[in-house]
Amino acid sequence: MLAVAATLVGGIAWIGNPQTLPVAFAFPALWALSPSRIVAALVSGGYFLAASRGLPQGVANFYASDLWPGLLLWFGASLGFVAVHAALWAKRPGGVRALRYLAAAVLMAVPPFGIVGWAHPLTAAGMLFPGWGWFGLAAAATGLLAMTTRWWPAATIVLGGIWLWSAASWTDRSPPEGWRGVDLELGQSLGRDVRLEQHHDLIATVRRAAGDGASIVVLPESALGFWTPTVERLWRDELRGVDITVIAGAAIVDARGYDNVMLTISAARADILYRERMPVPVSMWEPWLAWTGHGGGARAHFFANPIVELGGRRIAPLICYEQLILWPVLQSMLHAPEVIVATGNGWWTAGSSIVAIQKASTVAWARLFGIPLVTAFNL
Known part of the structure; x- marks a missing residue:
C-alpha cells in the first residue's frame, strides 16, 4: 500500500503543473513509514518511476525505436534514486531517520547521484514559499524533514495550509521589458x-x-x-x-x-x-x-x-x-x-x-x- 501510495504521489506531483508539485512532500513520509529496507526501496522506486514515466516514450521517439530501450533506461535511471534511499533508510524513528533522509536529499541534489536526481521534492519550494529565496528553500527542507518524523500529520496540515494560501495568491511575473x-x-x-x-x-x-x-x-x-x-x-x-x-x-x-x-x-x-x-x-x-x-x-x-x-x-x-x-x-x-x-x-x-x-x-x-x-x- 505504501508503494502504491508513493506511485500515486509521483504521478500526481509530476504531471507538469506547478501547482501540484507540493504533493511530492508526501514522499518522505511514505519512505519513513516503510517497515523495512525492501519496502523503502519499493516506495522509492514507485515514486521515481511514476514521476519519470515519460522517459520510455521520449527515448523511443529520439531513437525511432520501440519502447524496450526506453524501458531499460527508465529502470536504469531509477537505480541511483532507489539505492540511495534504500541504503539510508533507518528503522529507528526520530532524529536519526530525519538525518538519514537529509543525507539522501543532499546526495540526490549534487553529482554524481544528482545527475539523475529528477523529481526532487525540494523543487516544490517555490510553490509554498514564493519570494522567500534561500529562506524558503530552508523552510521547505525543514518541512521535508518534519514529514519523516512522528509529527508528520501536523506537518501535513501546516504545509497543506501554506500550499492553499500560496495557490490563492498566485500571480504570474512578466518577463523583463523588451x-x-x-x-x-x-x-x-x-x-x-x-x-x-x-x-x-x-x-x-x-x-x-x-x-x-x-x-x-x-x-x-x-x-x-x-x-x-x-x-x-x-x-x-x-x-x-x-x-x-x-x-x-x-x-x-x-x-x-x-x-x-x-x-x-x-x-x-x-x-x-x-x-x-x-x-x-x-x-x-x-x-x-x-x-x-x-x-x-x-x-x-x-x-x-x-x-x-x-x-x-x-x-x-x-x-x-x-x-x-x-x-x-x-x-x-x-x-x-x-x-x-x-x-x-x-x-x-x-x-x-x-x-x-x-x-x-x-x-x-x-x-x-x-x-x-x-x-x-x-x-
Whole structure:
C-alpha cells in the first residue's frame, strides 16, 4: 500500500503543473513509514518511476525505436534514486531517520547521484514559499524533514495550509521589458534541417518580434543547428539595421565532441553566451567515449558559467535537462541572477509530459527567488 501510495504521489506531483508539485512532500513520509529496507526501496522506486514515466516514450521517439530501450533506461535511471534511499533508510524513528533522509536529499541534489536526481521534492519550494529565496528553500527542507518524523500529520496540515494560501495568491511575473521568448513547433527538423530556408524563417520571426517592440529575443535550444562562420555571417548580415539581440541555441563541434550552447547574435557581433553544464545523459553526454579514447558526445561543463551577463543583466541560463535537476539551478541562484532564461528542444518528448515538467520546474524556481522567467521551447 505504501508503494502504491508513493506511485500515486509521483504521478500526481509530476504531471507538469506547478501547482501540484507540493504533493511530492508526501514522499518522505511514505519512505519513513516503510517497515523495512525492501519496502523503502519499493516506495522509492514507485515514486521515481511514476514521476519519470515519460522517459520510455521520449527515448523511443529520439531513437525511432520501440519502447524496450526506453524501458531499460527508465529502470536504469531509477537505480541511483532507489539505492540511495534504500541504503539510508533507518528503522529507528526520530532524529536519526530525519538525518538519514537529509543525507539522501543532499546526495540526490549534487553529482554524481544528482545527475539523475529528477523529481526532487525540494523543487516544490517555490510553490509554498514564493519570494522567500534561500529562506524558503530552508523552510521547505525543514518541512521535508518534519514529514519523516512522528509529527508528520501536523506537518501535513501546516504545509497543506501554506500550499492553499500560496495557490490563492498566485500571480504570474512578466518577463523583463523588451525580452521575448519564442516557442516553435518545428519538430525534429529544428537544428537538423540546415537548409537556408529555415534560417530565413527564423530570422523573419526575430524581425517580427523586433517590430513588436522586443529588444532581446530568445530562441529554443538547437535553433541554429551547427554553428559555423557561414551561419554567423548569414545572421549578422540579416540583422543589419535591426536593433535587436538574439539568444539562440546551437552546437559547436570540434574533433573531440561538441558543446551545447546559447549564443548571442546581433548585427555587430556573435558570441558564446553559455556552455551547457549538464547535457542529457546517454543521448548527448557520453563520457565513456572519452574513457575509451574515442571522440564524440556533448561535453558536460558541470560547474562552469553558472551566471552570464547580457546588457547589464545577470542571467541564470538553463538548457533542457538542467531544468529537471537541482544543482545547476541552485548554483546559478548563488550568484543572484536577475532573470532566468530556460530553453529546450522537446520534439522527442511527444506523447509525454517531460516539457510540461521542465516548464513547471522553472516556474517554481523563478517563483521561489522572485526572478522573472523567459522560456523558449520547440515541440
